[in-house]
Amino acid sequence: GAGVSQSPSNKVTEKGKDVELRCDPISGHTALYWYRQSLGQGLEFLIYFQGNSAPDKSGLPSDRFSAERTGGSVSTLTIQRTQQEDSAVYLCASSLGGGAKNIQYFGAGTRLSVL
């Protein structure tokens, strides 16, 4: 695709339910990042994938959060037993390679609302 695609664009769920957020990176980009943007915490890094491996998961806030990437392409971020504090915009970005010099291209994000 032309850019990073995220789905759904909006998700409303009830507290305690599980949600899955999807990210389709730019074709050929080996690096993929998840970030979260919330009113209280601003923009925070969650996890980094290089290919299908996640060498940096340091930003995942709790064990309710997990992510995987398959085929070096699509990634899914799963939040189990959602809580109200999980409400945020979840942003995905991809780049040609990991490392400092590669520009990251962002998707439009998924706005998650936990009621």
Add this chain to the structure above:
Amino acid sequence: SQQGEEDPQALSIQEGENATMNCSYKTSINNLQWYRQNSGRGLVHLILIRSNEREKHSGRLRVTLDTSKKSSSLLITASRAADTASYFCATVLNSGNTGKLIFGQGTTLQVKP
């Protein structure tokens, strides 16, 4: 867990005026980047400045970096109503090799026509 801070938090100017936003950070960096965000959704990369650079230009954008003060500034010259957005600085640290971005709090810019 934010790397740094930005000021001002909000800025309102008239079209044609210049807008200056500042960013400070805490630890040694590989590079610093500026992003723009419209309507609270996707981020658009504007410019990257490496730690060994002091100034960089791109169109109406001018970025400076002072590593001794751990600070950067973004200048938008001859602003337009379309420049209305939130602007974030983001640093990439020297440690590790993931390229993950650590964002500042952002500056909300309003350009009045």
